[in-house]
Amino acid sequence: MRRKPGTLIPIEIAILSAALALLNRGEEEFHGYQLAREIKTANSDRFRMAAGTLYKALNRMEQSGLLSSRWEDPSSPDVEGRPPRRLYRLTADGEAAYKESTRVATDPSLQAGWQPL
């Protein structure tokens, strides 16, 4: 669905929120598969669904500056035995956008159609 510029859709809020949670645990970077697993455990079985959608969302969010990414070095020893990952990191813009979205969600006067009593 079309969206008003500057607003976040649920999957984006979920991603930003997960990223902030990880950040608070000291993990500055995360990768798509990791998020996919968390989303899987969260809403049980819609994992197949999530994968494609998720990577598209991550890509979009990087395009729009909410996230930045780098590939991990495939020749690094801790990549042994699995394919290399693309590591994402929350940008200042991303953090701000998330905070704004929660603010809007919390303050009724910012909701569409609000009227003073």
Added chain:
Amino acid sequence: MRRKPGTLIPIEIAILSAALALLNRGEEEFHGYQLAREIKTANSDRFRMAAGTLYKALNRMEQSGLLSSRWEDPSSPDVEGRPPRRLYRLTADGEAAYKESTRVATDPSLQAGWQPL
């Protein structure tokens, strides 16, 4: 199955032979998925089988010095839109081993159990 040291098994011969064919076409490097596809088109449908077996074979062959490998740079523009690959290259040892194996296969006097007429 156990094997006599220094001999090649069929999948290894297939890999070396494919590598040499590519080399003759000017392609010095190849990756596992590429071989997998060729093997797939060759013997129709045993692809699922091949994949696991193939990567194990490639790994073994690198360990024993018949092949060398490097990861392609994931941030290179031509990796856009797909996971990075591990690129293999035939070593001098690999080439020699292949030639030796075809020599043995061609010359009956080198076959086990050979007796002069």
Added chain:
DNA sequence: TGACAATGGGCACCTAGGTGCCCATAATCT
């Protein structure tokens, strides 16, 4: 020659990142 041990194949499954198409919905325009 028969027992033993090493090796690799088959198979199922995992890890990781992605595209393309169709369609529902929402934002916008008239």
Added chain:
DNA sequence: AGATTATGGGCACCTAGGTGCCCATTGTCA
């Protein structure tokens, strides 16, 4: 309010690299 259009979700599928277990076969040794 109704028509139009942009956007993203659902789904199926592709690309790429890998592991673990079991079992059949083979080389070697007694």
